[in-house]
Amino acid sequence: MDSILIDTSAKTTAESWLGEFAAALASGNPALLALTWNLHTTSGAPAIAQRVVPAVARMAPRGLTLAAGRTPPRPVRRAGTDAIEAIFTFETTVGPCNGVLRLVSEGGKPRAWTLMTALDEIRGHEDPANGKRWQDVDWKRNFGGENWADRRRQAVAYENRDPAVLVVGTAQAGLMIAARLSMLGVDTLAIDREKRIGDSWRRRYHALTLHNETRVNHFPYMPFPRSWPVFIPKDMLANWFELYAEAMELNVWTATELTAATNDEAASRWTVTLKRADGSERIMHPRHVVFCNGVSTLPKTPDLPGLADFRGAVRHSGDAGSGTDWKGKRALVLGTGTSGHDVTQDLVVSGAAEVTIIQNSATLIVSLKEAQAPYALYDEDISFEDCDLLATSFPYPIYERAHQRMTKMNAEADGELLEGLKKRGFKLTSGADGSGWQIMYQNRGGGYYFDAGCSQMIVDGRVGLIQFADIERFCAEGARMKDGTVRQADLIVLATGYSGQKEAVRHLLGDATTDRIGPIWGFDEEGELAGMWRPTGQPGLWFLAGGLAQCRIFSKVLALQIKARELSLIS
Numbered sequence: 001m002d003s004i005l006i007d008t009s010a011k012t013t014a015e016s017w018l019g020e021f022a023a024a025l026a027s028g029n030p031a032l033l034a035l036t037w038n039l040h041t042t043s044g045a046p047a048i049a050q051r052v053v054p055a056v057a058r059m060a061p062r063g064l065t066l067a068a069g070r071t072p073p074r075p076v077r078r079a080g081t082d083a084i085e086a087i088f089t090f091e092t093t094v095g096p097c098n099g100v101l102r103l104v105s106e107g108g109k110p111r112a113w114t115l116m117t118a119l120d121e122i123r124g125h126e127d128p129a130n131g132k133r134w135q136d137v138d139w140k141r142n143f144g145g146e147n148w149a150d151r152r153r154q155a156v157a158y159e160n161r162d163p164a165v166l167v168v169g170t171a172q173a174g175l176m177i178a179a180r181l182s183m184l185g186v187d188t189l190a191i192d193r194e195k196r197i198g199d200s201w202r203r204r205y206h207a208l209t210l211h212n213e214t215r216v217n218h219f220p221y222m223p224f225p226r227s228w229p230v231f232i233p234k235d236m237l238a239n240w241f242e243l244y245a246e247a248m249e250l251n252v253w254t255a256t257e258l259t260a261a262t263n264d265e266a267a268s269r270w271t272v273t274l275k276r277a278d279g280s281e282r283i284m285h286p287r288h289v290v291f292c293n294g295v296s297t298l299p300k301t302p303d304l305p306g307l308a309d310f311r312g313a314v315r316h317s318g319d320a321g322s323g324t325d326w327k328g329k330r331a332l333v334l335g336t337g338t339s340g341h342d343v344t345q346d347l348v349v350s351g352a353a354e355v356t357i358i359q360n361s362a363t364l365i366v367s368l369k370e371a372q373a374p375y376a377l378y379d380e381d382i383s384f385e386d387c388d389l390l391a392t393s394f395p396y397p398i399y400e401r402a403h404q405r406m407t408k409m410n411a412e413a414d415g416e417l418l419e420g421l422k423k424r425g426f427k428l429t430s431g432a433d434g435s436g437w438q439i440m441y442q443n444r445g446g447g448y449y450f451d452a453g454c455s456q457m458i459v460d461g462r463v464g465l466i467q468f469a470d471i472e473r474f475c476a477e478g479a480r481m482k483d484g485t486v487r488q489a490d491l492i493v494l495a496t497g498y499s500g501q502k503e504a505v506r507h508l509l510g511d512a513t514t515d516r517i518g519p520i521w522g523f524d525e526e527g528e529l530a531g532m533w534r535p536t537g538q539p540g541l542w543f544l545a546g547g548l549a550q551c552r553i554f555s556k557v558l559a560l561q562i563k564a565r566e567l568s569l570i571s
């Protein structure tokens with residue numbers, strides 16, 4: 001950053017730029033981004049102008065000012081670039097909005113590098129979490145009348161009404177969107193085919209503990225207790241889900257499966273069939289269906305040559321259970337992502353006689369400690385709310401560059417471990433263009449492992465390693481190698497990942513509707529996640545999924561879009 005930005009205070013520079021920006025908007029002169037009721041990233045003056053001009057006319061942004069009471073403008077370094085970062089607020093015809101501005105110095109003058117705007121609330125329909133309780137019922141001693149429990153029973157029963165929104169799935173994505181919508185006064189029913197809320201986590205392998213830290217994983221409205229461990233064990237998280245649903249007064253039906261859904265375009269509503277635990281069916285007509293059915297729900301089980309001949313047990317990692325069941329036995333684990341490594345480690349420490357991991361493709365390995373790098377923003381001395389806002393404010397090229405830098409630094413810090421793995425024949429990758437694990441997750445839902453000890457076991461030879469390409473076929477005893485030897489096994493674990501959300505709903509919606517949806521997950525050409533928490537090709541059909549932090553941040557974005565449609569602010 002050159003002298004003009006250093007000499008001038010961050011606040012004055014940001015204030016002065018915002019003043020000019022506000023004047024340009026008021027004069028109808030196209031400047032930068034504005035509200036579009038969708039998620040878009042636009043670069044370059046002509047493209048920005050094309051998108052902004054109609055939006056400015058419609059939304060009438062006004063009152064741009066530095067956000068009071070939030071992180072003040074300050075010099076930062078983002079993706080290796082020095083900038084002044086400022087949070088600002090403004091109003092539109094819809095409601096109050098937030099923005100994040102980054103200024104860099106060009107020829108001694110401050111110039112906008114990135115600018116992000118986001119609707120915060122819909123005026124007149126504010127989220128009560130911001131201090132305004134929408135339930136005006138104060139539950140005074142109403143002798144002879146209904147009490148809170150009566151009202152809750154009626155709300156959950158849906159005897160004489162249908163919800164406006166049906167949420168499919170009650171893991172974190174489903175619970176968070178149900179909470180956001182309920183707080184906005186949108187009648188929402190969340191269902192899950194599992195018996196208990198949280199069972200999708202409970203059923204995962206015994207040893208599973210979260211791989212990212214508790215401090216970034218909080219739920220909206222209800223942060224985890226401060227006494228909780230740095231990494232949350234799966235059952236502890238699952239029990240929190242139940243508690244959250246209860247505390248947030250969510251309408252949930254468990255042991256209820258969505259078995260069919262058809263859209264009536266003319267009536268702008270769905271006909272959904274819900275199969276309940278007692279075998280009965282309930283037909284409902286919600287206006288919106290939100291699929292929170294998980295990116296890791298439908299196991300991929302590849303058709304492997306000879307596997308049908310194997311005499312031992314074959315399990316997908318999602319149903320691998322506990323390593324203690326395989327004490328003294330031999331196991332082959334196919335897959336070197338998170339599940340493959342975790343299941344392998346569990347088998348080894350539980351006393352399996354011999355465990356060999358089979359690598360199919362190059363894998364990104366990063367130590368658990370270094371893998372927390374993308375969350376460094378949450379270490380800055382600013383509020384959690386500001387961290388969430390800043391986290392969404394990077395256009396893809398800058399986001400990618402930041403991840404390339406982190407990935408390089410991580411690999412240097414983990415140098416010894418990575419060298420050890422290479423010596424053992426383990427194939428490593430750093431992701432597309434070296435962009436690291438998070439972009440891998442957002443593109444394909446896996447392909448990496450945060451080392452919690454298993455990589456060292458491979459380095460030390462406690463875990464065997466073979467390349468899938470060296471296997472000729474599976475056979476009754478295990479795996480027949482191309483060199484003629486046989487790797488004996490009692491158990492084969494397929495840690496081969498999961499199919500995406502869209503494929504998981506194809507049988508419910510049919511091909512025509514599913515094909516209309518468009519791409520789901522993975523980055524689109526603008527660098528936004530395709531079809532996630534934004535309109536899909538099928539009106540009234542939405543998707544939400546991802547890690548806990550992603551679900552927390554983007555459940556708000558999705559809830560506002562649905563609420564706006566319920567209010568007919570947008571069709």
Ligand SMILES: Cc1cc2nc3c(=O)[nH]c(=O)nc-3n(C[C@H](O)[C@H](O)[C@H](O)COP(=O)(O)OP(=O)(O)OC[C@H]3O[C@@H](n4cnc5c(N)ncnc54)[C@H](O)[C@@H]3O)c2cc1C
Pocket residue numbers: 168169170171172173174191192193194199200201204208209210211212256257258259292293294295296297338339544545546547548549
């Ligand atoms: C091994 C592993 C480790 C992970 N570790 C982390 C981590 O450390 N940190 C992190 O942030 N993320 C992690 N993730 C990623 C992600 O957080 C989880 O996959 C998480 O479970 C996703 O939550 P979800 O709400 O999207 O869906 P899921 O947990 O997959 O839940 C989907 C729910 O939808 C229900 N459902 C599906 N179809 C229907 C239907 N037709 N009718 C009714 N119900 C239906 C299912 O029963 C299920 O309960 C991990 C994932 C895996 C597989």
